[in-house]
Amino acid sequence: MVEKELFDFLVNLEVHKAARLQYPISVLCLGADLPDKQREHVAQTWRDDLAQLTVHELRATDVAASLDSSVAAFLLIGAETQHLPAIVARLSSTMEGRVDEEGGTPRFTVSAGGGCYPHTAASGRELLQQAVDLMTRAQTDGGNRAYLPS
Numbered sequence: 020m021v022e023k024e025l026f027d028f029l030v031n032l033e034v035h036k037a038a039r040l041q042y043p044i045s046v047l048c049l050g051a052d053l054p055d056k057q058r059e060h061v062a063q064t065w066r067d068d069l070a071q072l073t074v075h076e077l078r079a080t081d082v083a084a085s086l087d088s089s090v091a092a093f094l095l096i097g098a099e100t101q102h103l104p105a106i107v108a109r110l111s112s113t114m115e116g117r118v119d120e121e122g123g124t125p126r127f128t129v130s131a132g133g134g135c136y137p138h139t140a141a142s143g144r145e146l147l148q149q150a151v152d153l154m155t156r157a158q159t160d161g162g163n164r165a166y167l168p169s
Contacts (some may be wrong), residue, residue, distance in 0.1 A: 020066075026084035030094055031143035034136050045098040046146050047133040048154040049110060051089035052162030072113050092150065100135040100168050107131045107165045130157035131165035139168035 021029070030046060037044050066085055077083060082094040091114075098106065111129040132153025140146035153166040 020083045023084055023086055026082060026092060029082055030147050033094060034143040034146065037136055042097055043099050043135055045095040045103060045133055045135040046150040047093045047107060047131060048150040049091045049114060049129050049131045050154050050158055052128045052130055052158055053089060068114055076110060076113055100138050103133045103167045128163035130154055130162045132157055133167045135168055
């Protein structure tokens with residue numbers, strides 16, 4: 020897991036490499052579906068879960084970052100748009116699968132958004148913005164959903 024500034028740099032660097040070497044890269048954003056007042060309450064747990072997810076669910080070439088207290092971003096090298104639904108399902112179920120110690124119920128659901136260079140975005144900035152915008156729209160539309168490019 021890396022800091023947001025390094026993540027931004029890596030997305031742009033990887034887009035330049037992908038343009039030269041002709042391979043796709045994707046960015047996914049996952050956000051906890053929580054009211055604003057609860058976001059800070061789960062912030063440390065979210066980061067801990069994200070760190071575990073990074074170790075156990077991602078490939079060595081992929082990168083994860085915490086964009087804020089309840090939003091994670093993933094840089095996925097070589098991931099095509101058609102791979103994104105399965106990746107989102109795996110990552111979301113891992114994050115949602117953590118249960119509240121008191122009640123044994125999931126603490127929150129997850130909304131996701133994504134983008135893929137060069138298919139749906141032409142630059143690193145556009146790629147990350149597309150993923151964030153689609154995730155935000157998924158949350159605005161009720162949460163517990165993924166909006167991915169086709």
